[in-house]
Amino acid sequence: MNLILKGFESFGLYILLLRRSFTGLLRFRLYWNLWTHESIQIGRDSLFLVAIISLFTGAVTTVQTAYQIVSPFIPKSTIGAIVSTSAILELAPTITSLVLAGRIGSNIASQIGSMRVSEQIDALEVMGINSATYLILPRLFGALIFFPILVIYACFIIHIGGIVAGALSGAVNPTQFVIGIRSFYEDFQIIFMLIKALTFGFIISTVSAYQGYYVRGGALEVGNASTRAVVISCLMILIADYVLAQLLL
Amino acid sequence: MSQLRIEHISKWFGRQQVLHDISFTFQPGQVNMIIGPSGCGKTVLLKCIVGLITPEAGRVFFGNVDFLQANPESRRMILQNLGMLFQSSALFDSMTVEENVAFPLRVFTQQSESEIRERVAYCLERVGLAGTQEKYPAQISGGMKRRVGLARAIALNPKYLFCDEPNSGLDPLTARRIDELIQELTEEFETTTVVVTHDLKSVVDMGQRILFLYEGRSEWQGDKTDMLRDPHALPANLRAFLEASGLMRDW
Numbered sequence: 001m002n003l004i005l006k007g008f009e010s011f012g013l014y015i016l017l018l019r020r021s022f023t024g025l026l027r028f029r030l031y032w033n034l035w036t037h038e039s040i041q042i043g044r045d046s047l048f049l050v051a052i053i054s055l056f057t058g059a060v061t062t063v064q065t066a067y068q069i070v071s072p073f074i075p076k077s078t079i080g081a082i083v084s085t086s087a088i089l090e091l092a093p094t095i096t097s098l099v100l101a102g103r104i105g106s107n108i109a110s111q112i113g114s115m116r117v118s119e120q121i122d123a124l125e126v127m128g129i130n131s132a133t134y135l136i137l138p139r140l141f142g143a144l145i146f147f148p149i150l151v152i153y154a155c156f157i158i159h160i161g162g163i164v165a166g167a168l169s170g171a172v173n174p175t176q177f178v179i180g181i182r183s184f185y186e187d188f189q190i191i192f193m194l195i196k197a198l199t200f201g202f203i204i205s206t207v208s209a210y211q212g213y214y215v216r217g218g219a220l221e222v223g224n225a226s227t228r229a230v231v232i233s234c235l236m237i238l239i240a241d242y243v244l245a246q247l248l249l
Numbered sequence: 250m251s252q253l254r255i256e257h258i259s260k261w262f263g264r265q266q267v268l269h270d271i272s273f274t275f276q277p278g279q280v281n282m283i284i285g286p287s288g289c290g291k292t293v294l295l296k297c298i299v300g301l302i303t304p305e306a307g308r309v310f311f312g313n314v315d316f317l318q319a320n321p322e323s324r325r326m327i328l329q330n331l332g333m334l335f336q337s338s339a340l341f342d343s344m345t346v347e348e349n350v351a352f353p354l355r356v357f358t359q360q361s362e363s364e365i366r367e368r369v370a371y372c373l374e375r376v377g378l379a380g381t382q383e384k385y386p387a388q389i390s391g392g393m394k395r396r397v398g399l400a401r402a403i404a405l406n407p408k409y410l411f412c413d414e415p416n417s418g419l420d421p422l423t424a425r426r427i428d429e430l431i432q433e434l435t436e437e438f439e440t441t442t443v444v445v446t447h448d449l450k451s452v453v454d455m456g457q458r459i460l461f462l463y464e465g466r467s468e469w470q471g472d473k474t475d476m477l478r479d480p481h482a483l484p485a486n487l488r489a490f491l492e493a494s495g496l497m498r499d500w
Contacts (some may be wrong), residue, residue, distance in 0.1 A: 024321070026356055039345075119339035126299050126411075127353050128328030 003143040014210045020027055021137055021209075024130035026228035030139050042104055046150055053099055057091050058083065058161025066171030076172045080180025083162040088189045089249075092155035094241050097200035100150070101233040103209040109229035110213030113222035121213070136209045140202065147201030148194050155193065192248055199244060203236045250407040251277050251312060251330070253440045258297055258307030260290075260465075266295050268304065269466045273423060275457045280435050280442045282473075284452055285462035286490060291445040292336075294462065295413055298443065300324065301334060311409065329357050332402030332440075334412040334431075338394035340386040340401070347372070347382035350401045357405060372400040376430055392423035396430065403434055410440040430456045449494040453477070461487045 025031075033120035047249075065082050112135055115121050124131040159181065208229035215225045253275040260268040267290045283291045296302040298309050302322040309316040311327045319327065340349050350369045353498035354360055360368070373379055375398040386394055395415060395421060403412060413430055432455040435442040446452065452473065453457065459476055461469040463486040469476075476483065480491055 030356055115341075118342075119335045119337045120341055122296075122301050123333070123339040123341075125301060126328060126331065126333045128325040128358065129356060152451060 009025055013214065014206070017132055017136070017210055017213060018206060021132040021135075021140070024133055025137075026129065026133075030134070034134070034138035035108075035142055036145040037205070038139045039112070039146055041107065042100075042142045043146035043149065046100060046103060046146075047105060047153070047242065048153050049099065050096055050150055051096065051157050054092070054157035055164075056160040057095055058087065058158035058163075059165030061086060061091065062162040062165040066169065075180075076176040077180035077183060079166060079172045080162070080177035081184040082180075083177075084159060084181040085184050085189065087155050087162070089245075090192050090241075091158055093151045093193050093196035093200060094237065096151050096170065097147070097156040097197070097204065097237050098234055100147070101200075101204050101237060102230050104143070105204045105229045105233045106207035106226040108205060108224055109212040110226040112209055113215035113225045114212075116213065116215045117218055117222060118153075132213065135213070136206065139209055140205045143201035143205035144198060147204075148197040151193060151197035161230065192244075195248065196244055199240050200237050203240060204233045207233045207236060253277070253298075253309070253409060253441050253443070254310050255298060256310070257295075258294065258304045258309070260293055260297060260304045261486070267465045271307070271460075271462070271467045273460045273467065273470055275441055275443055277441045278435070278439045279457040280432060280444060280455045281458045281460070282452050282456040283443065283445045283460045283462060284456075284490075285447070286448060287447060289462040290415055290465040291447070291462055295411060295443065299331065299397045299411055300328070313371065315435075326399060329353075331404065331407040332410045332468070334395065334398045334402050334410075334415050336414040336417060336454075338386070338391075338398040340394055340397055342357035342386045344385075345382065346378070346384050346386070346389070346397050349386070350404050351398060351403065353405050368404065369400075372404050373397075373405070375434070376400045377426075392419050392427070395419070395423075395476045399430055399434065403438060406438060407440055410435065410438075410442040412442070412444045412446075414446055414448075415444060418452060424448070424451070425454065431455060444477055449491065461490070463487070463490075 061083050062079060069078060082130050115135070121131045121135070124134055163174050163177050166177050167174055211225040211229040211232070212222075215221050251416070256272045258268055258271045261339065269419060271294060283294060285291050293302060297304045297307075302315065308318070311330075314327060315323065316327055341352065344352065347366070349367050350372050351365050352373055354365045354368060358365075366493050369382065370379065373381060376399050378393060378400065381389065381397075382391070389397070410431070415431060416427045419427065428451050431442060431444065434440065444451065444456070456473045459469070459473055459496065460467060468484050469487050476487075480488055483491070
């Protein structure tokens, strides 16, 4: 019972923090520097990690799909179709976001949490600056802009990984793979992928910021908040993933 | 000069009452000190005054404006006239010393970059840290951080200056230098200064008006001269506090 009440309390605080982070905006340039800094951290610094994970995800999905298609009556291009559809609808947005929840979510929570325990957030408030707006808004917009870009990038790399693995294993040649991609492609799949990317970016940035913002104590609590940010973000991503699939497909 | 007074401040954390009906008028243009043993509620009271904690009861008046009841715009105006030095200095560690001191100027003034740099240089020079502009907080000592914190606090020419344990954890020489700076800045900028401390050496060096807290209650308030003139006439808890500090030996 206590856990449920605590859950409701946390959700209420989360909503209030979100509302507060959209009020009391000061000068644009104050947020611009922070936004560019956050964007670099979310975007540029994640490119390599996302590329590696996507490449192997695409390769493994292709090999495993080929392994499951044993009937000679199913054309090889089906492998490309299955890998591509999986990549667009699920692998690129969800796997990328789960990975970024670990990298970016923990980073946001520990940064804001450290500012809380070292009284930097108090210093902002005493200066008359809305700390929620100052700390959360640039991170939220950084995530909303760069998550879709990263997911599109991941999707592209998954396809590359699939094509390469298909060719190397002899399961499907690149031409058949591309025929498969084209045969089942619909524009809505890309829209669905971008909706997921935006949703997951929102979840990671705001849940992590919330965990950091309400830290009480010292370094140990900052570490705990960072872990909680990752765990809750991942959980929320999986729930949102199911809800979006149910609603939009 | 700017009047600051608190009326009937009470604060609870859960079922525990940490401040009991505290009223006090801070003297404008002077160093006012909130003293008392650790855990007596000094910092909580300071945070109530500057709005970081909302008390369950009581009022805080900056001039004639009730800070706790003021609308957001009035609150912001008051906060812009207020500088605070935190116990941990609270410098933004992603910014250089110059950016830290310039931060309130960039947010709240229309000054050009050259004017801001000039003002930052003046504030840093005033606290004895000229030439440290490019350093990051991680590259300077604890005493220097406090001084940068002071420079940031005075950047906007505040009417009120609040200091939370300004010399805790510092060596005696640096602690004295910080005390001297607070006193000098109070005189130079004619600020109403409030210092929270349990260091009686600071009280003797720079305190003028004193509020003694004990277990969240105001046990004694008055001028430093009254406190030092006849310690035996003071309440027992304050006397014990003074005795423990070793100051009573001098009388």
